[in-house]
Amino acid sequence: MKSDRYQRGLKKLIEMEGSMGKEVIRKMEEISPDFAQYLVEFVFGDIYSRPGLDLKTKEIITLSSMVTLGTAPLQVKVHVNTALNVGCTEQEIIEVMLQTIPSAGFAAAMNGLLIAKEVFDERKNK
Amino acid sequence: MKSDRYQRGLKKLIEMEGSMGKEVIRKMEEISPDFAQYLVEFVFGDIYSRPGLDLKTKEIITLSSMVTLGTAPLQVKVHVNTALNVGCTEQEIIEVMLQTIPSAGFAAAMNGLLIAKEVFDERKNK
Amino acid sequence: MKSDRYQRGLKKLIEMEGSMGKEVIRKMEEISPDFAQYLVEFVFGDIYSRPGLDLKTKEIITLSSMVTLGTAPLQVKVHVNTALNVGCTEQEIIEVMLQTIPSAGFAAAMNGLLIAKEVFDERKNK
Amino acid sequence: MKSDRYQRGLKKLIEMEGSMGKEVIRKMEEISPDFAQYLVEFVFGDIYSRPGLDLKTKEIITLSSMVTLGTAPLQVKVHVNTALNVGCTEQEIIEVMLQTIPSAGFAAAMNGLLIAKEVFDERKNK
Amino acid sequence: MKSDRYQRGLKKLIEMEGSMGKEVIRKMEEISPDFAQYLVEFVFGDIYSRPGLDLKTKEIITLSSMVTLGTAPLQVKVHVNTALNVGCTEQEIIEVMLQTIPSAGFAAAMNGLLIAKEVFDERKNK
Amino acid sequence: MKSDRYQRGLKKLIEMEGSMGKEVIRKMEEISPDFAQYLVEFVFGDIYSRPGLDLKTKEIITLSSMVTLGTAPLQVKVHVNTALNVGCTEQEIIEVMLQTIPSAGFAAAMNGLLIAKEVFDERKNK
Numbered sequence: 159m160k161s162d163r164y165q166r167g168l169k170k171l172i173e174m175e176g177s178m179g180k181e182v183i184r185k186m187e188e189i190s191p192d193f194a195q196y197l198v199e200f201v202f203g204d205i206y207s208r209p210g211l212d213l214k215t216k217e218i219i220t221l222s223s224m225v226t227l228g229t230a231p232l233q234v235k236v237h238v239n240t241a242l243n244v245g246c247t248e249q250e251i252i253e254v255m256l257q258t259i260p261s262a263g264f265a266a267a268m269n270g271l272l273i274a275k276e277v278f279d280e281r282k283n284k
Numbered sequence: 285m286k287s288d289r290y291q292r293g294l295k296k297l298i299e300m301e302g303s304m305g306k307e308v309i310r311k312m313e314e315i316s317p318d319f320a321q322y323l324v325e326f327v328f329g330d331i332y333s334r335p336g337l338d339l340k341t342k343e344i345i346t347l348s349s350m351v352t353l354g355t356a357p358l359q360v361k362v363h364v365n366t367a368l369n370v371g372c373t374e375q376e377i378i379e380v381m382l383q384t385i386p387s388a389g390f391a392a393a394m395n396g397l398l399i400a401k402e403v404f405d406e407r408k409n410k
Numbered sequence: 411m412k413s414d415r416y417q418r419g420l421k422k423l424i425e426m427e428g429s430m431g432k433e434v435i436r437k438m439e440e441i442s443p444d445f446a447q448y449l450v451e452f453v454f455g456d457i458y459s460r461p462g463l464d465l466k467t468k469e470i471i472t473l474s475s476m477v478t479l480g481t482a483p484l485q486v487k488v489h490v491n492t493a494l495n496v497g498c499t500e501q502e503i504i505e506v507m508l509q510t511i512p513s514a515g516f517a518a519a520m521n522g523l524l525i526a527k528e529v530f531d532e533r534k535n536k
Numbered sequence: 537m538k539s540d541r542y543q544r545g546l547k548k549l550i551e552m553e554g555s556m557g558k559e560v561i562r563k564m565e566e567i568s569p570d571f572a573q574y575l576v577e578f579v580f581g582d583i584y585s586r587p588g589l590d591l592k593t594k595e596i597i598t599l600s601s602m603v604t605l606g607t608a609p610l611q612v613k614v615h616v617n618t619a620l621n622v623g624c625t626e627q628e629i630i631e632v633m634l635q636t637i638p639s640a641g642f643a644a645a646m647n648g649l650l651i652a653k654e655v656f657d658e659r660k661n662k
Numbered sequence: 663m664k665s666d667r668y669q670r671g672l673k674k675l676i677e678m679e680g681s682m683g684k685e686v687i688r689k690m691e692e693i694s695p696d697f698a699q700y701l702v703e704f705v706f707g708d709i710y711s712r713p714g715l716d717l718k719t720k721e722i723i724t725l726s727s728m729v730t731l732g733t734a735p736l737q738v739k740v741h742v743n744t745a746l747n748v749g750c751t752e753q754e755i756i757e758v759m760l761q762t763i764p765s766a767g768f769a770a771a772m773n774g775l776l777i778a779k780e781v782f783d784e785r786k787n788k
Numbered sequence: 789m790k791s792d793r794y795q796r797g798l799k800k801l802i803e804m805e806g807s808m809g810k811e812v813i814r815k816m817e818e819i820s821p822d823f824a825q826y827l828v829e830f831v832f833g834d835i836y837s838r839p840g841l842d843l844k845t846k847e848i849i850t851l852s853s854m855v856t857l858g859t860a861p862l863q864v865k866v867h868v869n870t871a872l873n874v875g876c877t878e879q880e881i882i883e884v885m886l887q888t889i890p891s892a893g894f895a896a897a898m899n900g901l902l903i904a905k906e907v908f909d910e911r912k913n914k
Contacts (some may be wrong), residue, residue, distance in 0.1 A: 181493050183501075186646065189653040190630050192460075193637075193645065199315055201386045201642060210379040218341065222348040223387040228386070228733030229606030230643035232650075252694050253336040254345055260327045260695075261349040261356070263893040265734035267697065268690065271672060272736075275693040288473065312898065315905040316882050318712075319889075319897065326704050327894060334696075354481030355858030356895035358902075378442050385445075389641040390453060391482035393445065398484075401441040453638045462631040470593065471632055474600040475639040480859030482639070485592070504820050505588040505727040506597055511823075512579045513601040516831060517860035519823065520816065524862075527819040564772065567779040568756050570838075571763075571771065578830050579768060586822075607732030608769035610776075705890045714883040719848065723884055726852040727891040734891070757840040758849055764831045765853040765860070 164195065167203025170241035174213060175240050176207065182236065217241040221254050226262040234270060238277040248278050290321065293329025300332065300339060301366050308362065343367040347380050351396035352388040360396060364403040374404050416447065419455025426458065426465060427492050432486065469493040473506050477522035478514040486522060490529040500530050542573065545581025552584065552591060553618050560614065578594060595619040599632050603648035604640040616655040626656050668699065671707025678710065678717060679744050686740065687745040725758050729774035732768040738774060742781040752782050794825065797833025803841060804836065805870050812866065847871040851884050855900035856892040864900060868907040878908050 160168075171179040186194040206216060220237050224230045241251055255270040285337040286294075312320040319332060350356045360365040367377055376403050412420075423431040438446040458468060472489050476482045493503055507522040538546075549557040564572040584594060598615050602608045621631055633648040664672075675683040690698040710720060724741050728734045745755055759774040790798075801809040814822040836846060850867050854860045861894040871881055 159402050161327070186649070189649045190634065193630075193634060193649060194458060196452075196634075196637065197642060200456070204448060204452075205383060206377065208382065210375060211383065215344065216383050219344060219348040219383040220387060222345040223352040223384050224350040224643065226349040227387065227606065227641075227643065228731065230647065232478075232647070233643045234389075249336060252697075253334065256334065256694065256697060256700075257331060257337065257342055257345040258651075259700065260331055260894045261346060261359075262352065263731075263896075264701060264890045265728065265731065265737045266893075268701075269688070269734065269736070271693045271697060275381055309607045312901070315901045316886065319882075319886060319901060322704075322708060322886075322889065323894060323898075326700070326708075330700060330704075350895065353858065353893075353895065354479065356899065358899070359895045363479065378445075382442065382445060382448075385448065389479075389644075390449060390638045391476065391485045392641075393480065394449075395484070397438065397441045397445060436647065457635060457638055460634065462627060465637065467593070467596065468635050471596060471600040471635040472623065472639060475604040475636050477552040478601040478604040479639065480857065485639075501588060504823075505586065508586065508820065508823060508826075509583060509589065509594050509597040510601050511826065512583055512768045513598060513611075514814070515770075515857075516764045516827060517769075517854065517857065517863045520827075521860065521862070523819045524824060564775070567775045568760065571756075571760060571775060574760075574763065574834060575664070575768060575772075578826070578834075582826060582830075602769065603730065605767075605769065608773065611769045642841075677858060687818040709887060709890055712883065712886065714879060715887065719845070720887050722845065723848060723852040723887040724891060727888050730853040730856040731891065737891075753840060757838065760838065761835060761841065761846050761849040762853050764835055765857065765863075767805040 161203075163199040163203035164201060165203075166207050167201070169215040170202040170206050171198060174202075174217075174244055175236065176211055176243065178239060188198065213244040214241070214246055217244055221251065221270070222258055225255060225258050225266055228250075228262070228266045228269060231269070234245060234273045235277055236253055238274050239281075242277070242281065248274075287325060287329075289325040289329035291329075292333050293324040296328040296332050300328075300343075301303060301362065303371065304365060305318070305360065336357055339370040340367070340372055343370055343372060344394055345377075347377065347396070348384055351381060351384050351392055354388070354392045354395060357395070357399055360399045361403055364400050365407075368403070368407065374400075413451060413455075415451040415455035417455075417461050419450040419453070422454040422458050423450060426454075426469075426496055427488065428495065430488065430491060460510045465496040466493070466498055469496055469498060470506055473503065473522070474507050474510055477507060477518055480514070480521065483521070483525055486525045487529055490526050491533075494529070496535065501524075515525075537579075539577060541577040541581035543581075544585050545576040545579070548580040548584050549576060551581075552595075552622055553614065554621065555616065556617060591622040592619070592624055595622055595624060596628075596632055599629065599648070600636055603633060603636050603644055606640070606644045606647060609647070609651055612651045613655055616652050617659075620655070620659070626652075665703060665707075667703040667707035669707075670711050671702040671705070674710050675702060675706040677754075678706075678721075679740065680747065682740065682743060717748040718745070718750055721748055721750060722758055723776055725755065725774070726762055727761060729762050729770055732766070732773065733768045735773070735777055738777045739781055742778050743785075746781070746785065752778075791829060791833075793829040793833035795833075796837050797828040797831070800832040800836050801828060804832075804847075804874055805866065806873065808866065808869060829837060844871070844872040844876055847874055847876060848880075848884050851881065851900070852888055855885060855888050856890070857898055859897045861899070861903055864903045865907055868904050871909075872907070872911065878904075 183194050217240055224234045238251055251274050255267045259267045309320050343366055350360045364377055377400050381393045385393045435446050469492055476486045490503055503526050507519045511519045561572050595618055602612045616629055629652050633645045637645045680751045687698050721744055742755055755778050759771045763771045813824050847870055854864045868881055881904050885897045889897045
């Protein structure tokens with residue numbers, strides 16, 4: 159029996175990421191079911207389910223944070239997709255990357271833009 | 285004679301940060317006039333003057349990036365102030381910090397919240 | 411009504427950090443009650459309450475991670491205290507810092523050692 | 537004539553990493569023999585040869601530090617192998633990754649888990 | 663009509679990086695023409711065009727910074743090439759990497775050396 | 789009896805940092821004599837004693853790396869002093885900070901410049 163937080167998180171995850179999100183969860187369940195559960199419950203059931211900011215703004219915050227880290231190309235890819243799913247335009251995602259130049263530097267922003275382009279192209283070719 | 289980019293950047297800086305921004309520029313001019321010029325021209329004249337995202341969203345991106353870095357408490361303080369100046373509520377700034385927990389960790393978000401509280405209190409006591 | 415995870419987390423927090431931990435929670439509740447709740451529920455109720463590793467090993471992992479980040483001096487201070495509370499000796503804490511030199515560099519380890527010394531001295535003078 | 541520190545370091549390296557460790561040294565000797573020497577002498581002859589913590593605890597510290605960095609996937613892979621060699625179970629390695637979530641974030645821990653899984657599978661298929 | 667800063671930057675970029683630099687600009691123009699413009703104008707037209715340090719020293723600073731970041735393998739590759747173009751020897755580049763060990767750690771320096779070797783080999787095989 | 793590497797390192801440390809360097813070693817010996825020994829032997833006896841780059845270039849590399857880290861203000865302060873001791877001018881140190889803007893971002897460079905200014909002023913007032 160999954161917790162209410164899990165149910166809420168899974169619903170939010172599917173709303174935001176669709177089958178791609180479910181695939182991430184399935185893959186992580188193979189390695190560590192508890193990690194997968196924390197991801198659904200805490201990240202999606204607690205944090206992304208908060209009121210106060212709309213999903214588009216939340217994805218913009220996540221993209222900015224992950225592009226700044228520079229260590230999470232896989233996750234940037236997922237969140238560029240998610241950002242598009244929740245209503246960001248391609249140009250807005252590019253603007254997020256450009257806005258990180260002053261704080262995170264040109265290399266971080268460039269690597270973010272290269273991943274964004276990859277996602278834009280993949281979605282066009284589907 | 286200052287460039288057009290400088291004029292545009294200084295106007296944007298004052299619009300966003302008021303006297304606090306001018307004070308930062310004055311302080312940096314003492315150390316390196318060229319750094320101060322790049323800050324005005326590139327960060328404010330080029331990046332913050334871009335169309336495509338409103339100032340509130342730009343400040344949210346900057347806050348997320350700087351809280352994630354964790355190395356810029358001085359700049360987080362300035363940008364919490366700036367975010368309030370351009371229309372963010374205190375609660376929205378807190379939401380930005382909470383939204384960075386999954387990517388940047390609890391310590392980064394906690395340190396961001398502690399600085400935000402400091403700014404909120406300072407503004408109340410003025 | 412607090413959740414079971416909160417009850418379990420608070421008990422774990424007090425077991426590990428005593429009044430210092432409660433003070434952190436009280437301070438964060440002033441800024442963001444939800445952050446304080448996530449800290450108790452997720453960090454202490456979920457992660458620190460996991461079986462599989464003893465509390466001493468968990469604190470060693472946390473110290474290594476936070477010394478490597480280099481951005482969380484406040485939290486390193488809390489966790490040096492906590493490590494001592496759950497059975498680490500001062501020498502073991504110093505060994506953790508020395509073991510981070512190859513991966514995190516001399517400056518990170520040195521800053522960790524300086525904080526550890528501060529905590530050791532404070533506890534002696536109480 | 538190699539120094540005593542080199543002899544001690546090489547013995548420790550082989551004890552911990554076996555042929556994989558020797559291969560890393562051979563590869564680095566091609567690029568910079570001095571780097572290879574520092575790695576053997578300082579990292580293995582000085583740091584990993586210290587008394588005070590057992591090898592298993594040292595590997596746990598290294599894994600926590602490198603997963604937190606997020607910039608060293610190659611080295612995380614080597615050290616997941618080494619951790620298994622010195623007595624960590626797969627489940628304990630997974631616990632290390634989970635314990636880094638609060639400080640290093642979900643993306644760092646997830647990337648650590650993905651590498652751990654890759655190593656676990658490679659060792660099963662040998 | 664491109665600005666004077668763009669003209670100066672493009673000339674500096676070609677002086678330093680040749681066709682490889684032009685290829686980077688072309689690629690980034692496809693994703694975000696404004697990013698490409700900032701790269702030419704600000705990074706090459708403003709920063710790399712400054713008097714005060716020779717190009718070799720500037721590339722050494724950039725390599726040290728990017729190896730320390732650890733998040734920019736693509737850019738380290740470009741700048742190892744550029745460093746060789748502006749007069750660094752292979753051995754000097756290796757020395758830069760070794761000099762980052764104390765501050766950035768062995769993993770960062772090792773990853774820098776592995777990329778340097780890759781560039782050295784590619785240039786030999788051309 | 790101290791090793792040859794220690795003797796060579798201590799001589800190099802004193803050549804570069806004078807009484808300030810000896811004070812750092814004395815302070816670290818109080819916390820962890822082994823850390824102090826590694827610092828003298830490895831950092832100064834091995835790395836800073838290498839031929840191939842002059843001391844001025846080595847300090848420029850260290851400053852770039854530490855400003856990029858952003859987590860070592862204490863060490864940046866020591867190395868700004870050291871850079872001046874080994875022949876860098878104040879303007880050259882400022883140039884190093886400006887050259888890190890593209891890779892490390894404006895906040896990192898600004899924080900480096902603020903520390904540099906502090907050191908310049910202290911040395912003027914002595």
